[in-house]
Amino acid sequence: MAEVKKCKTKDCKRPYRAKGYCNVHYKLWRQGELGKGRYKTCSQESCKKPMGKRGLCEAHYEAWLKSRKTAVAVAEAAPAAS
Ligand SMILES: [Zn+2]
Numbered sequence: 001m002a003e004v005k006k007c008k009t010k011d012c013k014r015p016y017r018a019k020g021y022c023n024v025h026y027k028l029w030r031q032g033e034l035g036k037g038r039y040k041t042c043s044q045e046s047c048k049k050p051m052g053k054r055g056l057c058e059a060h061y062e063a064w065l066k067s068r069k070t071a072v073a074v075a076e077a078a079p080a081a082s
C-alpha cells in the first residue's frame with residue numbers, strides 16, 4: 001500500500017499520528033480544541049456546512065423544520081388518511 005497518511009488539518013505537513021491527525025493536532029483534538037473535539041458538519045451527505053441544530057446545517061435544519069411542520073399539518077388535517 002502506497003497510501004501515505006497525513007494530518008487532516010488544513011496545511012499541516014506533520015506526519016500522521018492517530019485519528020487523522022499529527023501528534024500535535026491529535027493532542028488538540030483530544031483536548032477538544034479542534035471543532036469541539038470532533039469534526040462537526042451537517043449530517044446530510046455531500047453537505048459540508050458546519051453542524052448546527054439536530055446534526056444539520058442551518059439550511060438543512062430549516063428544510064427539516066419545514067418538512068416536519070408540513071408532515072404535522074397533514075397528519076392533523078387528515079388523521080385517518082393513509
Ligand atoms: Zn497536524
Ligand SMILES: [Zn+2]
Nearest residue numbers: 042047057060
Ligand atoms: Zn446541510
